[in-house]
Amino acid sequence: MAVLDTLGVTLAGATEDAPRILYDALELGQTRGPSLMLGSARRLGCLDAALVNGVSSHTLDFDNTSNTMAGHASAVMIPALIAAGEACGAGGRDVLLAHAVGFETGARFGHGLNFHHHEKGWHPTSTLGVFAVTAACARLLGLSPEQTANALGLSASLAAGIKANFGTMTKPLHAGQCARGGLMSALLSRKGFSANAQAFEHKQGFFNVFNGPGNFDAARIVESWGGPFDVTAPGAAYKLYACCAGAHAAIEAALMLVAKHGVFDPRSIERVNTWTPARRLPHTDRPRPNSALDAKFSVQYCVARALLDGKVVFEHFEGDAYREERVCGLLPRVHAAPHRPGQFAPDNNNGAVVEVTLADGSIQSAKVERALGRTAQNPIPLDQLRAKFENCASRVLGPKAVRAALHAIDRFEEVASIREFTALLETAV
Known part of the structure; x- marks a missing residue:
């Protein structure tokens, strides 16, 4: 392979x-x-x-x-x-x-x-x-x-x-x-x-x-x-996904929410929280990517794309796609943090939780222990x-x-x- x-x-x-x-x-x-x-x-x-x-x-x-x-x-x-x-x-x-x-x-x-x-x-x-x-x-x-x-x-x-x-x-x-x-x-x-x-x-x-x-x-x-x-x-x-592996579990958690809810209207989202391994955040916590390459290392951008488009594909990391207005408008509401105590086993360096708070006050969340393909x-x-x-x-x-x-x-x-x-x-x- x-x-x-x-x-x-x-x-x-x-x-x-x-x-x-x-x-x-x-x-x-x-x-x-x-x-x-x-x-x-x-x-x-x-x-x-x-x-x-x-x-x-x-x-x-x-x-x-x-x-x-x-x-x-x-x-x-x-x-x-x-x-x-x-x-x-x-x-x-x-x-x-x-x-x-x-x-x-x-x-x-x-x-x-x-x-x-x-x-x-x-x-x-x-x-x-x-x-x-x-x-x-x-x-x-x-x-x-x-x-x-x-x-x-x-x-x-x-x-x-x-x-x-x-x-x-x-x-x-x-x-x-x-x-x-x-x-x-x-x-x-x-x-x-x-x-x-x-x-x-x-x-x-x-x-x-x-x-x-x-x-x-x-x-x-x-x-x-x-x-x-x-x-x-x-x-x-x-x-x-053609982006940093540290964002993949968060992408899949976001896609799980899309599978239940459908793609999200950015106007309906009050806040998005992501929890990923602390080890990953130094290179994936990029609230506002400044280039297509930089977007590959932004967990915020990757999750926003998954929520708004229901997929994460090549084209999202090419040209000026990272500047798309509806995505950039959501990014300030997407927050990245390390795993909280009890969310995952201490040795889990791959899992993610994504939580979406909607404008009506309802909260939807999904958890992925590890992205597909992370191990044999x-x-x-x-x-x-x-x-x-x-x-x-x-x-x-x-x-x-x-x-x-x-x-x-x-x-x-x-x-x-x-x-x-x-x-x-x-x-x-």
Whole structure:
């Protein structure tokens, strides 16, 4: 499912401004190579392809996440693995195995460093995801254990990304830089480029610098590998809405109210209260978003859209949709707060309550323990993920090409050549 979902959102993301600006500003078209810039017919060097496709994969904020890593694992790995796979002649099974290795690596770093790392303000998609990408690419490229360890040490110096840049083009740039950095670390290490073997444990190494002394547990990173693998439990979290995952439970609670009441007239609403996890609010409490990207991180905007439109879709986060008068008129009445005592179990970091007070004094409320797709225990049905892929891919591919891509992805383990597979994803320009 990770390949299906990530390629779909990457193809759709390729139509957005961030990858276009990146491609033009860095003049990536000056050098040709074996790796496809998804959503185009252009072929770049594998590092450039990993960079721009990584940006495309995350620019819509529609990609899956690792609950344990607290970041977007597949969006950083798949672009790097596809680009490297095209360059080295890998097949689909090679990519799937490498993705599993990388997903587990990212999760293991999450076990040892989160949630202090996340709450400190680092963006784990890139600060921990770079280790996931490095491990995945090391597996794909056939690095030895010693070369892999060296590559991980090298990538510790490439980890970067702060949550202050959420809601801007720099957030998906984190993913692109991470994809490029992890692949580059593996490529350099394969050729003998050295790094400190103590890059993590050193007093000035990654653990102490990024988390601070006493705020990590290195032993948890290496214990109990495969018992079970994180990719199966809790599993990757998939999205039905192209916005921050921290708003999804609140969206679904609002949609539950719409299912009972019908879409709301903004004039009938006196006040809307939302209660979401305290951990989410630093990046989702945005009472008045100032751009389409910023709206993706506004729980107030997302809930308002759900209540007034009965859905939350792509178009709500494009162009000037965030300025729509009836939505902006409701936003001052939508309030965000952390879970109240007793609303949820103390370890619930996904649930939400939405309460609507109407002008006649009546109150309607709905509660969601976790949004659909947040764990392997409440998965999004495969037919919905396939429909999501079709919707995303159809932004750049015709119906026949979308069907061919779906057919190949369904049999991805049998794909003999990633280069031949990506030919199915090429566009006319």
